Amino acid sequence: MIYTCYDMVRDCRAGRAEGRSYFVSQYVPVIQKLVARYFPECAADGTLIGRLLVALDRPESSLFQSLDPAPERWFVAELRQRVLAAVEDFQGQPVPQPEIDLETLGSALEPLTMVEKQAAWLETMRYTAEEAGVLLRMDPRTVEKIRDKARERIRSCLNAWRRTLLADNGRPLGRAAALAHTEPCLADKAFLDVLDGRATWRGRDEMERHVSTCWHCIDHFCRLAEVVELLRRLTPLSEAGARPFYDVLGIPRRSEPAWKRWLR
Ligand SMILES: [Zn+2]
Structure with missing residues (x-):
């Protein structure tokens, strides 16, 4: 056994x-x-x-x-x-308090799609574009393009900006996102179904709408993508x-x- x-x-x-x-x-x-x-x-x-x-x-x-x-x-x-x-x-x-809070980040990245926000968020988890590409099954060049767009938008919202701002504030942002759980937030299973290819976001507009505006869910999805990858290479x-x-x-x-x- x-x-x-x-x-x-x-x-x-x-x-x-x-x-x-x-x-x-x-x-x-x-x-x-x-x-x-x-x-x-x-x-x-x-x-x-x-x-x-x-x-x-x-x-x-x-x-x-x-x-x-x-x-x-x-x-x-x-x-x-x-x-x-x-x-x-x-x-x-x-x-420490993050130099950028979730609300500011949310309004800066508001026009980005859910997947684009995931690509940007993985920078707070110190994933390079290459590594994030593996996690999101996305071309690293696409990740980099999304991140450039995100950087520009964040920069225009802040007085003090630097290239490593998201990575430098990763832990406080991650903490804040973990605490930002709300009632409509999705459970592990929904995310794992997507990561396992058992489900797609297509046709699940309501879920996607929630996740694309919820940093708790974006962080949660990225953390599970990380877990899946950690176990794959274990x-x-x-x-x-x-x-x-x-x-x-x-x-x-x-x-x-x-x-x-x-x-x-
Ligand atoms: Zn949520």
């Missing part, structure tokens, strides 16, 4: 080594990628991933409480939010790569069946 994310959540809740070691080998690479993207200034901090794991890996950690059942993508979407919040916590600085840690993290968490060394040792 295949061991799944669902089994992991159950075992982590019970504090079992099997679940905790699966969490390490499977999702440390995700955490590493998130830290590299959102906190490049922490790249040299060799203890950060270990400290994050200690914070996340507790039976009472709500990461393993809130999902039942826990399909993997929902779990990783939740993990993403917690990793970002935990690193900010460690940094101990209050998240390579679990090897036993040797995971070992230091098992040690940090005090997960006992697994005794290997003799036949496996012979194979090595």
Whole structure:
């Protein structure tokens, strides 16, 4: 039988080594990628991933409480939010007010389509045009053109503007968008259906109308696109790569069946 994310959540809740070691080998690479993207200034901090794991890996950690059942993508979407919040916590600085608020951004980019806003928003998540093109299945040159248009419009709305404004304000903007949830906002499933190609926006005018004016939904869609891509490229840690993290968490060394040792 295949061991799944669902089994992991159950075992982590019970504090079992099997679940905790699966969490390490499977999702440390995700955490590493998130830290590299959102906190490049922490790249040299060799203890950060270990400290994050200690914070996340507790039976009472709500990461393993809130999902039942826990399909993997929902779990990783939740993990993403917690990793970002935990690193900010460690940094101990209050998240600054963004230099541009969602309302200003909304009115600056008002004429843009939903997809164009997604392409622009991914800049707050530090995605280059190339990378955003992969996430949105769009030609990177188109992404760049959209971003040029967005930059021009934002520049005309602000007194102080610079090219990296969206990327520099990514975290406070992301926080604000996450909090801006309203009643008509879409659930994960609607976005995942689009990302999986099970549904398109076509014919769903009402949904598209909402999403194209709602930064919470634009951010939510982009975060799920990120999760899908992270999981697509996921390579679990090897036993040797995971070992230091098992040690940090005090997960006992697994005794290997003799036949496996012979194979090595
Ligand atoms: Zn919404």
